[in-house]
Amino acid sequence: MADPYYITTAIAYPNGKPHIGHAYEAIAADAIARFQRMRGRDVRLVTGTDEHGLKMAQTARDAGRDTLEFATEMSNYFRGMCDALNISYDDFCRTTEPRHHDASVAIWKALEAAGDLYLDRYEGWYSVRDEAFYDESELIDGEGGLRLSPQGTPVEWTVEESWFFRLSKYRDYLIELNESAGFLEPESRRNEVLAFLKGQDLRDLSVSRTSFAWGVPVPGSAGHVMYVWVDALTTYLTGIGFPGREGDFARFWPANVHLIGKDIVRFHAVYWPAILKSAGLPSPRAIFGHGFLLHRGEKMSKSLGNVVDPLELAERFGVDQLRYFLLREVTFGQDGSYSADAIVTRCNAELANSFGNLAQRTLSLIFKNCDAFLPEISGHAGEDTELLEFVGRITSQDLPDAFDKLALSQGIESWMSAVFACNAYIDAQAPWSLRKTDPQRMRTVLATLYIAIGQLAVAITPVIPQSAVRLLEAMGIAPELRMFAAIRSHWYSPLAESGFRLEQPVGLFPRLALPVEAV
Template sequence: MADPFYLTTAIHYPNGKPHIGHAYETIAADVLARFHRQMGRDVRFQTGTDEHGLKMAQKARDLGTTPRALADEMSGYFRELFDRLDISYDRFIRTSEDEHHRASQAIWKAMEAKGDLYLDRYEGWYSIRDEAYYDESELVEGEGGDKLSPQGTPVEWTVEESWFFRLSAYQDKLLALYRDQTDFIRPESRRNEVMRFVEGGLRDLSISRTSFDWGVKVPGAEDHVMYVWVDALTNYLTGLGYPDQTDDMAKFWPADLHLIGKDITRFHAVYWPAFLISADIAPPKQVFAHGFLLNKGQKESKSVGNVTDPAELADLYGVDVLRYFLLREFSFGQDGSYSREAIVNRSNSELANSFGNLAQRTLSLIFKNCDGALPAIGGNTASDDALFEHVGRAVRQEIPASFTDLAFAQGLEAWMGAVFACNAYIDAEAPWALKKTDPERMNTVLATLYVCIAQLAVAVIPVMPSSMAKLLDVMGIAGDLRTPDTIGSNWYLPLSEAGFTLEKPQGLFPRLELPETGEGE
């Protein structure tokens, strides 16, 4: 039976159209999902939209529409983007679904039955933009002397009746979780932040509101709606059929990975495991909080006017180019800065000039010099064996190890190292000159390159699924061979003996140009 793997993104808040940060997180999750499927695991990949809360209610009011209508429209934009970016999700969840309301009320009742909920009066600072409560000690001073949240967002003093969760009772349990499950929070910098926060003492958490009604009703107190984060976090259970004892719950929970942005680490690494422990549900295995994606070093903002539409980037440069760039350019887990110049330069130097040119040169030589028939392999030389060893190590060891660890840039660096080795090999062997001097050696060189190119294409299917599928189709590589363990060289001779012939190859990655302005905006 295949080993299950349950992966989620944070569900995205649809009070506006999706931006590049939404694309970044979801592409990374998709690469991971595709990679684990390629490794033979039974993957469940969930994403979606988080549609309740005061922000949505206020945005709908400002637009003269209803929260439901706004959620329907905006959620549609997220689906369209993810489909455009080739995201292979198994479940797109919306928190406005009836089954999600049922799941949220079920976990509420479980926490209430544990004695962890009580009714009281909330007085304190609240950030509408973050949908988060903050202690006075956490606030910072803005330029005009206004109080701001640690994220730099406005806060307002809120007073209302509220249900509270006894978060203070879970300090020791959470610290034990972090101690016993050392990779529960990654990267290490986020783990250290959470540990310090919890060690500093936890206050009970206000988890309901009465000042608006766009949300999940509190069971037995329907003048209250649940704090949006109680509702939002529960989506990870809803998608598996909770509260019913479904096969999916038995197979996939606890989740292997919640992939989130670093600004919502506290909700996932403190509140969420506390809620789950209270409800007698196992916490997830890992929460990974990635960094921010910066536009030329700046965080994107509508007021600054530097918000990027990821669909536009995909249209300009290609979906696979965008996917590759976002995971290649900087270390996952840290903040990263991008620009259109960087996308063009990375694509041209690595995809067009290095890998694309390698494939085009090799396949064109086979098409021209061998009439498209796969050349026979003669006796290997030391240079052939060295290349096979380099590519095989990258494809079957270095890239899988890096992707498993979410070190995407490191894995793609190993991939590029193998691509460079192939280019050095073809330049040194010069098969175009061997046709006249040593055609048998030419055949071996081209066959060696053919096998290596196929392996390299298979290794990055999770990153560039469409482009690599196109290349492997042209090369006649069957779908059941498209895993690192099955794409060695044992398939080459049967494919050659079966009489496979290449069609005239086409360029895989065209060279890109910047807009005539030369500006990266």
């Protein structure tokens, strides 16, 4: 049986429509999931929406809407985004589902059985927008004496009865866990969390609310609903069958990686492992906190008018083009910037002019000069072998090694170096000239390029799945050969000998034009 691999996105809060940051995270998670499937692993990708809490109830009330009806509509925007961006999720989990209610209750009872819950009164600075309490030392001064959270959101002094989780009990465990190699990446996030854990006493965590009723009721405690730490984070378990302990849950937990934004690292690297430890469950194997996407170097805000619907970008430039740009342009784990002109420049230079043109030129030459049959190889020359060795190493070793480390942009950069090598080779060999001077050599050159292009198409499939599969289909490369283990297999000669013929080649990537009003 294939080795399991479980990856999750953060569970999005849908009190507004999805933005480019949500799309970026979903695309990255999908590329990783597709890559692992192509490594032969049994992959589970879970995403979803966190629909409880005061913000959702207030937003629905202000709109004069039933809360569940509103939550369903907003959740559907996120599911629609995933579908439009070709996200191959295995489960889309909503916190309002009955199965999630059962999972949350099971976790709560496990914390209770461990003696890690107690009832007390909470007094502190609370941000409705962040749904988080902050210590006095974390606040910043806003205009007019307004107190703000570290995120710049308004806070108000709040007093209410609450159930508390004994987070302080797990401080030493959490330090050891976060110091362990590979648990929290990148290093900058790990350093932040360790500074938090070592720099102060760890306060117990408020895990229920009485100020609103939109949530999972606390069992046996009338008027209390579970707070986000227990409710939303448990979604990672719900998506694989918890509270059942057999089947998918036994197979996929602990998760291989939680993919999250850097702003919620503390919740995942501190609160979540402690809750799991208390419940008698293992912590996830890894947490990766990616950076933010900025628009032309600025944070996105409605007041600046630079908030962009990711589906508009996908419709304007193409789904695969948007996926490629985001994963190629931004070093995964760091902040990055995007703009319409950057998307156009990158995709035209690399997808249209380099890879797309390479495939179109090669397939068209075969179609025209070999009657659309795959040309036979009459002995590889040194430069042919050198190219195939280079492309084979990049596609079967360098890119996979980078993707295994979640170094996505570095992996794609390696892939582009192989594309450039193929373009240098076709220009140097000039098969259009060999047609007259040495047709046998022309056929070998075209066959060499065909093999290299097939390898390149397989390797980049996790990033641009629709375009890569379309090219692989046109080239007659069977699905079982579209795996990393098969990249360097000898598939060309059997395909050529089968009598396979190309259809009229069609361009993969039309050149993009910058819109009149650039995004």
